[in-house]
Amino acid sequence: MNAPVILDRRRVLAGGGALIFSFSLTSAFAQDQAPGAAPAPKPPGSLATTPYLDSWIRIDADGGITVFTGKAELGQGLKTALQQIAAEELDVAFETLKLVTADTRLTANEGYTAGSNSMKDSGAAIQNAAAQVRELLVAEAARRLGQPAEGLRTENGAVISANGKRLTYGDLVAADMLHVQAQPKSKLKDSATFKVMGQSIPRVDIPAKVTGGAAYVQDMRLPGMVHARIVRPPSYGAQLTECDTAAIEKLPGVIKIVRDGNFLAVVAEKEFQSIKAMNALSAAAKWKETASLPKQDDLLKVLTSLRSQDFTIFEHSNPAVTGQKTIEATYTRPYQSHGSIGPSCAVAHFTDGAMTVWTHTQGVFPDRQGIAEMLRMPPASVRLIHVEGSGCYGHNGADDAAADAALIALALPGRPVRVQWMREQEHGWEPYGPAMVTKLKASLDGNGKIADWNFEVFSNTHSMRPGGAGSMLAAQHMAQPFAVPEPKPLPLPDGGGDRNAIPFYNFPNARVVHHFIPEMPLRISAMRALGAYHNVFSIESFMDELAALAGADPVEFRLKHLDDQRGRDVIEKAAQGFGWKAGQTPPLDRGYGFAFARYKNHAAYCAIASEVEVNRETGRPRLVRAVAAVDSGQVINPDGLINQIEGAIVQSMSWTLYESVTFDATRITSIDWQTYPILRFNAVPDSIEVHIINRPGQPFLGSGETGQGPAAASIANAIANVTGKRLRDLPLTRKRIKDAIDA
Amino acid sequence: MTGPSRIIASVIVIALVAGVVAAFAIAWQPAIAAIDPPAPQAFDAALVKRGRDLAAIGNCSDCHTVRGARNFAGGLPVPTPFGTIFSSNITPDAETGIGRWSEAAFRRAMRSGVNREGQHLYPTFPYDHFTNVSDEDDRAIYAFLMTRQPVHAPARANQLSFPLDQRPVIAGWKLLFLRRDAYQPDSTKSAEWNRGAYLVAGLAHCGACHTPRNALGAERVSAQFAGGDVDNWHAYAINDKSRSPVPWDADALYAYLRNGWHPDHGTARGPMAEVVANLSQVADSDVRAIAVYMAEISGAPTPDRKRQGEAALAQAKSPPAQATQANPAGASIYAAACASCHETGRPLPYGGVNLGLSTAISGPDPRNLVNILLSGVRAVEGERSPIMPGFAASMNDTQMAGLLNYLRARFSNQPAWTGVEKTIADARRTETVLLQTSAGPRSAPADPTQRDKP
Amino acid sequence: MMTLKVNGHDHQVDADPDTPLLYVLRDDIKLNAAKFGCGLGQCGACTVIVDGKAVLSCVTPLVLLEGKQVTTLEGLGTIGAPAPIQRAFMEEQAAQCGYCIAGMMMRAQALLQRNSKPTDEQIRAELEPHLCRCGTHMRILRAVHRAARLMDTADAASTGRSAP
Structure with missing residues (x-):
């Protein structure tokens, strides 16, 4: 390795x-x-x-x-x-x-x-x-x-x-x-x-x-390797005004301080020496900050008032069908962190005019392009080699750490440089999963079927991945900085903020609008499932609201609007595995929820039923059990597929119940596990069951992201089932549930 | 929270000295007629809501709920050297709870410590404070409890030996210590002060922990709020005997009680964490009232104390002093295990208080500090909350004593503690080191004064 | 210079007494299993066993380790001869990215050494200081149960445990 x-x-x-x-x-x-x-x-x-x-x-x-x-x-x-x-x-x-x-x-x-x-x-x-x-x-x-x-x-x-x-x-x-x-x-x-x-x-x-073998880029030890740490600005756009490094250069083991504009780093022989020096350097650095962040607790207003480019991405009408009862609802999702357990890391070695970077980036080629541009080197002289890191769940700090290592290594020819971010740097500087707002409106016809459907989604792009240097922090912070590239909506059918915005159900009248917001108050990029997480959460929550309006069972209501046979199969499989019965009464303080989606409307099918317990006095929710059914085409490794879906449900549960990035007018304030709490073992469900529907000979549909949206909606629907209250703002925290119960 | 061991001790003394003499007339109480459990809808929603706040101020759920079990269903064991007392089921279950209690029966329990059937209740239930609760407030709490989910949970038998298992002996204790006074407002004080005084003495029962108890286990009226002991924790003095490096004032008390922490004082821990978790949910005005009243109790600081407080604050803001050379091992432990959070300059509650501001280090004994060091501070499930790792596994008693002595020498102007190693050994043995952070909805303050370096 | 006992071997370590054990293990002794996750004792990725107890190596300075026995995941077994807990995690496929796993395994190992038949509740409570972001929790729990069974079998088959 x-x-x-x-x-x-x-x-x-x-x-x-x-x-x-x-x-x-x-x-x-x-x-x-x-x-x-x-x-x-x-x-x-x-x-x-x-x-x-x-x-x-x-x-x-x-x-x-x-x-x-x-x-x-x-x-x-x-x-x-x-x-x-x-x-x-x-x-x-x-x-x-x-x-x-x-x-x-x-x-x-x-x-x-x-x-x-x-x-x-x-x-x-x-x-x-x-x-x-x-x-x-x-x-x-x-x-x-x-x-x-x-x-x-x-x-x-x-x-x-x-x-x-x-x-x-x-x-x-x-x-x-x-x-x-x-x-x-x-x-x-x-x-x-x-x-x-x-x-x-x-x-x-x-x-x-599981035996302590060298498995990660963090575990690399090249001959002559030195350790670097970065001192990041305290907030977006902060300018380094002064930094007296004389005393720090004399600290034990310190080899070099690298400063290029607002990019500040220190290199030492041993890892802990570099951390001590980083702390000293951080204390010595003075920054000029600007308050540029929006109001954290009013994202709905912030997002819907930013200038947007509006695209009607789906329109279908059948004037013969008209609605009788109409409801509407707005759902929101905050910024959320990838939250890798291991902070990002890279090793770079500049020798004989060539740069080699070992990195856990998701894209060695695009990242190479960015690094070559930043270093003003021909791409052919830059080699990127993927080595595993901690799980990333999208675009986390990996590419930035690679750029950091490369920029420092350029200043230390001949010596391999290992950079690892600190916990607060990973939390404070990673590009977050973007905040989103969805507005839904739909009507039922006289037979309790959906007659018309309106869906609007407001969101940034969902990928600011490198390609150019400007996507990477080091290049943004250099004295001659590279501009952040202009954000673009990701093209359909995959989409970005509008991924899974188009309903997979059959509605006689439907209209979907994507409000693409170019301005990005927080640094954002791709996070597992992109817009599909919130869009599926919204659609599938609203489907339950409509089912309630129709007085129909949620599972039957979905089947009534779905022709796709493979979709129907996963719904029926999950319902059957869960023991779902129309009109059933859950045990005291418990509720049942159901949700379904076909990821990107052309990839894997996934349906999830869940049982959630809510403590009425404290509001504390607990996912008791979940049963999923998935059709990912030809299955290559069943246990691997089950592992992915189990993980998706558990991770999505953490996003859905707990997680939001916090910030004040100037700085990100969720910078560790105290301030960005995620699931711990005391809230792990009693059981998760995954049923696979194998489709031998059919194309591979992938599985990594298919569970995120259905898990969220399934949990939200179960909470609505037990409390009688519909929560539409993520995360569905204990406090929000308690407030809803008490209201 | 009460000091059960002292109460039990008092009960023994009563039994031996005054107990039998206590008049049968006092010991005997009539049953109050059972009612059919009223429907939840029978109660006014606004009354229930008010009862919810009052029940939170009274900390009812913490004693009447077993962690992870049904709310208010009782069964929480309170271990004492004399045996174990279990809290009762106060859900409106007809068979095992208070479903058949009329409001009058409930009020009698609050005022006199007697259940509907006429039995005396052990004073682990702090009715010696609840005597002053108004009819109106008792009605609201009753309405709140009667609209909870009924839970069938039979009472667990207390594990007490004779004669402590004889309830009539409690009557003797009441004869000596139970004052049945309604709250008398002080017309020279503001309404806010009076509200605070009423809550502090009554529902909030602050003195149950913060007032020392006499040999008979009753609170010493002459030493009100001078500091008490509870569950192997020291409940600090909150009167003019307070040892906090920076004197408390009403604003600081309010912020602390409301949020669970204050930048000049640190974060609520141990049993107090539960109290502030409850206070984070109640009406703001009540917390403010408690703070205003308690600030007057602790009094305006002397010029000397004020100056010391300012010095402590100034020192906390200045660059860290050089480690004391006399104790290099303690200094090394501090540097790696403590300073990485407590000296980052990151504001509370997530940065760890500058230890120069910590009452635990200036306190009369190191118990609280040892409790925290051993077990740390656990994360609150899914909520923003301070986390501190425990060091029970990584430090032996000698190493921990070295660290404590270092902290005491460096961060307080008090003389060295004695018997530190014994305190550590005792704390390790004590199973009742109940360290839990507040489950309250405290979130990262999102204003610029609460910044940190990303 | 001090002597540090790791996985049964004495190492002469030239590091300041306030250096956290994590960096000594990774940088001086070149071991991989203990991971940097937060450096604040919040996530558990750095957990090792010291004198039979699970310890967060990122907040444990060298000065505390004089005369103590440190065990890391490397000291339990190898790919060729895995310890019961390692076998259990392989058999349950209890990892996704696996970054948090070494720390989890060490705390589970310490638990099983003092309680060979923990309940599910005890295992969950014990692992509370540990974070996993991939959502592998269900498998981790199964693996710890399996490890308990494997150790039991190993105990029955021989007089001693295969792991320290």
Whole structure:
């Protein structure tokens, strides 16, 4: 983990029988090609942008196989899942594969590891690349054996003929054999024959994590490495007016103080020396601050009064249907923190004019672009290598820490520099999940069905990820600063603030407006599920309000408005697993809630039923149990999928019941776990049950973010069920619940 | 909060000295006729709301609710050297609660410590204070309790040995110490002061902890608010004997009682944390009234004390003094274990009070400080609240004593404590070190005076 | 210079007496398991065992460790020969990002060493100082229960525990 993975390409190329590759790809896949199709169809997933097979899979002469992905392990189990896919389609033993993840020198540029897209992008690319590589190997074997390919089979890293002759992949691979472009379609295995995919293979990263192995960028120790700490400004826009560093330079172990405008850092031989020096430097630094933050307790007014660009993103009308009873409601979500347990960290090494940065960024390529721009170096001279960090749940301080390390390393050529943020820096400077406001209005027709639906969402962009230098704090703080790039709404169908704003239900009349707010009073960016968290919370809470108006059972009411069969299936599965019955009475002080969404309206389906207990005197809520059903297409690793959904429910519960970033006119005031409390063990549910609906042979739909919105709404609906009061402002705190009960 | 052990001790003395002599006429109380539990709707909503506030001022739920169990259903064990007394079910359950109590029966319990059936109640229930509660306020509290959720929870039998398990002996104690006076307003004082005096002496029962008790376990009227002992904590003197480095005034008291902390004094801990959690929910005017009255009780500081307070504040704001060389080990422990929060300059309640302002370090003995050091301050579930790690596992008694001596020498102008190691050993043994932070809705103040460096 | 006993070995450590144990473990002794999470004793990621008790290494200065035995996750077992608690966490797949896990495991280990059959409630109460952001709590609880069973079996099979 410490050392960069170096794959010797010459060794790869020198392998095998060295016969000149003369196989005709066109004929091999001729049967898959649509005759006369005008624009050439593209291969699936990230193969479309990185088509060479050897960008994904390389085979050594000794049969060693390395799989490459431009995506990163974030603790979501990505490595294991991708390795399963490759092992399945290549027909090799799972444990024999080597996997290289995001590295600007070695892997494909797959952008960010985000949006629950890894399986759709990289999983599909590796699956298809592996299938095509296997086909090439079989064809080569057929050629060598003089037998038709149809009579050959593959098993455990070898091609085997009908008469038992065995040629290993190492024997078969030759020179540039895999340096060919992928075909649009592959001969994928029949899912019924899967041996590795669909199995709960234990995660490859867990053994090191539970035995103290080097597992994280925080654990890297390069020869000659030194430790740096940053002194961040006390607030957004603060200017460093004076800083006498003379005394600090004399502190034990201090090597260098790096100052560039408002960027201030100290480097020391040992880690704790750097912290002591940071404290001294922080005391010496004087800043001029400006009060620029909005009113924390009036976000509804703040957001709805900021200038916005308005887009009607969905409109559907059927004048034949008109509403009779109308209700409206406004829902709000505060700024929320990613709150990684391990503050962001990076190691950078500048040597011989080249910069190498080890980072837990979600996007090594875009981050490289930003760092190269900041350092005014050609991107080719900058290499970013992903090494795991603490879980990030979106764009946290990872990219900023990488930029910090690079900027400091530039000032200390030859010495690897490790930077780790302090707790208050992570909490105070990470780009938060944006605050949001949604306004809903709907009517029921005479039959208790929704006749019309109006949905408006007010929000910032949901991604200020790097690409340019201006996205990163170090570059913003330099004497010659880089401007923060202009925020843009993220395009649909994925969307940003409007992710999942368009209802997945069938409504005869519907209109959805996205009020995109360019101005960003707080530093914000992508947080798990983006706008879908609040939009699903709003839609699914409002669906319950409408069900109540119609006098209908919440589950039946949803089914009444949903044609999509897979959606209906997860709803029915969750309801059945929970023991949901229309008109049921929960035990004393308990309530039941239900919610459903299809993430991004085109990814995984998820329905969650929950039971919540509320203490009527204190208002304290407790999630007692939750039952989820999920359809994520073809399942690669069932236990991994369950782990993701369990985690989504528990994390979303913490967001939903407890969390909001706090600030005064000048500074962020939620800067640690006292001021930004999250779930602790005393509030962990009694049980969480996840039911998977597997769809063999169907495309991978991803799973990382699908649970966030439904979990929130399901809990909110259960609270409304037990208290009889509807809470529409996140978080649904004890105090708000108590006030509602007492009102 | 009361000092149960002292009350029990008093009961023993009564039993031996005066008990049997106590007139049967006093011991005998009639039952009051049972009623059908009234429907919750029978009570006026405004009355219930007022009762909620009064019940919070009276701290009812803390003794009548077992953590994590049903509200007001009783069953909280109060361990004493003589046995254990369990709090009673005060939900309107007909069988096991007070569902069949009329308002008159409830008022008699509050005033005289007698239940509906006519039995004497142990004075762990502080009716010696509740005597002054007005009819009107008793009515509101009754309305509040009768509209709670009824919970079937039979009383747990007290674990007391003879003769303490004989309720008539309580009558003797009452004869000596129970004053049945209604509150008499002082017309020379403001309405706010009078309100404060009424609450402090009555419902809030502040003296139950903060007034020392005599040999018979009753509060010493002559030493009112001079500091008492409760559950292995010292309830500080809150009269002119206060040892707080900075003298209290009405504004500081108000902020402390309302928010649970004050920048010049620190954060409420131990049993007081529960009190401030309750006070954070009640009418602002009542908290203000309590503060105004108590400020007069503690009196205007002497010029000397005022000067010392200003000096302590000035020192807290100046750069940290050099560590005392006499105790390098204590200084090292302080630097790594304490200063990382207490010396960051970060304001309360999240920064940790500058220890030069801490009453615990200037106090007569180190008990409270030891309690906090051992167990720390736990996070309140899902709410902004101060957190301090406990050090019971990482420091042995000698190391902790070294730290305490260092803190005392550096941060107070008081003589060294004696018997520090014994205090630590005792505190480790005591199972009743109930450290809990307030569950009150205290949130990070969002004004510029409460800033910190991100 | 002082001698620090870690995982059964003596280490000569050249660090100030007020240096928190966390930095000595990571920087001087080059161990990975104890993690920096907050440096304030609020999250539990840095937890190690000192003389059988779970201790937050980020607020425990070196000066307190004279003559004491420090155990980190590395001292319990290895990938090849995992301790019962490590096996349990592997078998339950009780990690997502895993950053908080080493600290959790150490507190659970200390709990199991003094109480071999803790109730679910006791485990939850014990782990209260620890934060997990991925939401792996359900698995962590299952893993601690499993570890208790595994230790029981190990105890029955041999006279001593496999872990210190």
